[in-house]
Amino acid sequence: MMRHLSDSLFLPLIVIQLLGTVTSQVNPGVCRYALGMSSRQISDEDISASSQWSESTAARYGRLDGEEGDGAWCPEITGEPDHLKEFLQIDLRSLHFITLVGTQGRHAGGMGNEFAQMYKIKYSRDGSRWISWRNRQGKQVIEGNRNTYDIALRDMQPPIIARLVRFMPVIDHSMNVCMRVELYGCEWLDGLVSYNAPAGQQMNLPAYPVYLNDSVYDGAVIYSMTEGLGQLTDGVCGEDDFTLSHVHNGWPGYDYVGWNNDSFPGGSVEIMFEFDRIRNFTSMKVHCNNMFSRHVKAFQQVVCHFRSDSDWETTPLAFSPVEDEKNPSARFITVKLANHMASAIKCQFYFADAWMLFSEITFQSDTAMYNTTPPSTPKPEDDPTHKVDDSNTRILIGCLVAIIFILVAIIVIILWRQVWQKMLEKASRRILDDELTASLSIQSETFSYNHTSNRPGTAGEQESNSTYERIFPLGPDYQEPSRLICKLPEFPQNSEEPASAASAASKSTTQTVVQDGAPHYAEADIVNLQGVTGGNTYAIPAVTMDLLSGKDVVVEEFPRKLLTFKEKLGEGQFGEVHLCEAEGMQEFINEDYLFDVPEGQPVLVAVKMLRSDANKNARNDFLKEIKIMSRLKDPNIIRLLAVCIYSDPLCMITEYMENGDLNQFLSRHEPEGQLALLSNASTVSFGDLCYMATQIASGMKYLSSLNFVHRDLATRNCLVGKNYTIKIADFGMSRNLYSGDYYRIQGRAVLPIRWMSWESILLGKFTTASDVWAYAVTLWEILNFCKEQPYSQLTDEQVIENTGEFFRDQKRQIYLPQPVLCPDSLYKIMLNCWRRNAKERPSFQELHRALLDLQP
Structure with a gap:
């Protein structure tokens, strides 16, 4: 029932998300929509390739789940071993935040036998500078397909911010390669194409060093970071404790880029942000760490300069947040940018303590009406229709609001039907509960399974108790009493609270003999070692416990x-x-x-x-x-x-x-x-x-x-x-x-x-x-x-x-x-x-x- 309800809620949530993205940072967990290869929203003219085996395997046939032509894009076979020069290129016409990619081989109704076992990805934001994607551990090669028909989905960690993307199969001549692809993500509404900042530094704690560098920055990094994007735009906000990390395999400090006051005589760090076009900026959100016990605080003041054409404005904007020495939690600080028109913003962030740590910086803006030409690309056929139309925007918003009202009405009807269905199910559920004779004892707001199984077992298959909530309730799909009786354990009618490991060990060891004569340990005979970490590491029959x-x-x-x-x-x-x-x-x-x-x-x-x-x-x-x-x-x-x-x-x-x-x-x-x-x-x-x-x-x-x-x-x-x-x-x-x-x-x-x-x-x-x-x-x-x-x-x-x-x-x-x-x-x-x-x-x-x- 809950699954049907969640399905009905999914579409309005998408609509609400679309309306809300202008005022919130990109969420990589939500930004996972197909960008148009399979649906053909990406036109044939926006798909190109380095070469093709034949006209029937041209770039336009490289669409995921497509079977047109000979069923995929296949590059021309060359005599060069181990080369990585072949690519399938997709032009998204505007900047996108890409979180997932999918690939297939050439199936062709069962006739195909070609796929890419490994591939790399290159991307570009302007068509002139191409960047090789690397994962958070620095590896470029992505595992591809194992057969010609399955779709292999791979998360982009870190995400890609790009207009053009190239899939580059790793060709080793052990087999021919063909590819069908799809990109998943959402439009990059920030419009940010690069930020330039001093390189992050290392904090030396007594126990271990904390590395506060931007480890996924895709520009040049020497003494400073130039012409790239990285962890400040990857959608991942840092923990309250900056020595922890949201990222799997991340080291202490991984989520943050940080600087020490002693390294900046002026008492501030300057970061310059460059955008795809002139925009009307309403605000900037900076996610800062505020762990003052480690001498880390949010910035004391920020002073921002704006550039619309070639010159910087003479009057900067200054903002000072309220200093907080009571709450050490990391937080977003919103800086109002007062509708300044700019294609670049330069901000000086002033230290409030020894260290200043940022994990995300996002911008909210409306595109300037007088500058709507997309950035140039190596392709001559730029789309002249890609312009901001305010009247179309109002019509779109009106349609979306109408859709929301319709969907709300549908949800109300669905909920009413489900409540009625639930009332009908109660009677049949009582039958199931009576046959199972199950009773659950509530302890610390969790359900405790404290039972003796009626199924035979061997000495090597001793059961143990587990105290946790029933996370997969027996709903209408399971109401088959005759079948459940032989599969679910029998619960005693007078359930007691589960014994602790100490009390379980002190009980006498007895065995319950089931009908076939095989011995089975009763639940009271199982000793659960709590362990120092708080988890039950081993479950041991009490007889073994006593012997050992x-x-x-x-x-x-x-x-x-x-x-x-x-x-x-x-x-x-x-x-x-x-x-x-x-x-x-x-x-x-x-x-x-x-x-x-x-x-x-x-x-x-x-x-x-x-x-x-x-x-x-x-x-x-x-x-x-x-x-x-x-x-x-x-x-x-x-x-x-x-x-x-x-x-x-x-x-x-x-x-x-x-x-x-x-x-x-x-x-x-x-x-x-x-x-x-x-x-x-x-x-x-x-x-x-x-x-x-x-x-x-x-x-x-x-x-x-x-x-x-x-x-x-x-x-x-x-x-x-x-x-x-x-x-x-x-x-x-x-x-x-x-x-x-x-x-x-x-x-x-x-x-x-x-x-x-x-x-x-x-x-x-x-x-x-x-x-x-x-x-x-x-x-x-x-x-x-x-x-x-x-x-x-x-x-x-x-x-x-x-x-x-x-x-x-x-x-x-x-x-x-x-x-x-x-x-x-x-x-x-x-x-x-x-x-x-x-x-x-x-x-x-x-x-x-x-x-x-x-x-x-």
Whole structure:
């Protein structure tokens, strides 16, 4: 029902967005409209190419989803190897903010067999200066298509601001290439074509440096930035704490461009903005950081000069915002520009403290009526009709208002129908609720699944409790009582509040015997280790807990003074994780552990530290985790080395691998091949990828043999050492770097839904079989070199909806696609791990054996 409602709301929201863009900055999450290749709004005359194979593969046939001519644009085949001179060019006739591109190969009704596996993009704002697009990590090459028919959508991070765009296929002569393309975005209403400013500087904090440079600036950067656009126009506003970043893989300070007062004798930073034509400016919005505890404040005053033709106006405009020393939040400051006519604006921003940090600057203006000629391009056929017509604008606004009123009436009718339908559904829903005998206990505004399953299980598939809101309610689509009874767990009629890890451990261990005689642990017999980060890292049957923790702790107390802080890896509800160097660690561990570090050299370790104000339950859980971790001895599991528990704060010291986590490690590398040679990038072979995946399967085989359920298996939770050694850890949830991988439910529960099985999301069931599901997603990450988040084209809500398709089992669920490097045999293994029936998924023992067989 909500999905139908959201569909009905979508169009008026677009209309409202169109009316509001003049007064708000560009939102990359909304600015994603097709710009006209598929719909033919872009005319044939605005599509050109460097060459063509034949008249039937000319540039005009390079439209996404088009099948005219021979089905695509195909460049002429030349004898030059590895060249990047061929291109398909699109003229958008005006500046646009481009956030997404799509490509296809030549399908031609099944007759085509040509597509571009890789390509680059160049763009221009004026037709004379061409810029090579690079992602936020500095890489130019974009992954293209895997077949001739699927559309490959790729986010432009950072976005492109351009009038002309060129798609340049990477041709290596292993196959012919053809392309069909589309651009997605919206019109660039700011009209800004460049800003010139001093280069951003580095802030040296006691713990680490903060880089405040404009890392995506597309102009020249030496001592100053000239003739380009960058992070001040990418649509991403910085956090209140400038050391954090909205951008995946962004370093401290990434979202901001900043300057230090000591470097500017005049006490101000000058930024000059140049526009596509003379405009009537109403305001400028500057997003500033105001973290005064770090000596960062918004600007004290700004003085702006305006140039309409060749001369600057003699009377500048000055504006002073109200100084705020109470609220450290970042904010937009609006500067009224009083309808000045200009094609360039030069502003001096005066310091209010030691540092001044900006993340976005946007302009609101109306185009001047007497200067409407579009900028020149290399094409002679400029559109003479591209002019501002005030009467047409008024007619358009009137039509849009009328459409809004009509749509509001439609929405009212839809809502009335849905309310009536909801009343009819209540009676049938009561039948379902009675048959399920489900009762939900409310705790901290979340729904707690506290149940004993009536389905048989094995010792290696022990269930665990999960306390979070039912995020995918059983709506009308699921009202099939006879079918649901055999799929949903039976809830006890008198549900109690879920036991904490401490109380669960103290309960006696009992087993419930189901009809087929297979043992199954009751929910009270599952111990959830809370963990320092606030997430349930492991779920362990109480019988295993008793067996492992009944002995004395065999780890030594380590002197805190021998720990040297290096970096804060992450934090959670109950504590923090720090990267440290430990001196003399070799003397404090068992003889069976071998360090790959010369004696006398400090050892890199991770220190999980409990907050001194943590409650009693958290302290008990922390000590239980120490007992359990002290018993885990496997070459592919991070090992507990020592503890600091004689005084607060409580600490456990674990291994840390020199190459960091697997996600970051692989994202810095490329697969072996011609492309890596072109970019001179570090490579990892397919055999090494298989070797790493085999080690993860081995470590999980060990955990599953102890009935441990990890719950958060992913590349971010695997650490890399020398010679591609892999060890499984649990730091991912606590790291801000990976906050985008977790979905927050009603403010408390944080779930890695893109790695979770359908039954974990919908039913709160975490088993070894759900870890197997996550392992296949982890394998998918590895084979894609962690360049893409799983289901990257789906929103979090769409990922959850997709789990509903697994529940319905009507063959409409979406699977992760087969990676380019993945052989069919390995992808079949991954699909087996994603089977709907958890019992049909392979065990980690079987996965480990299969991966060993695949190694070269």
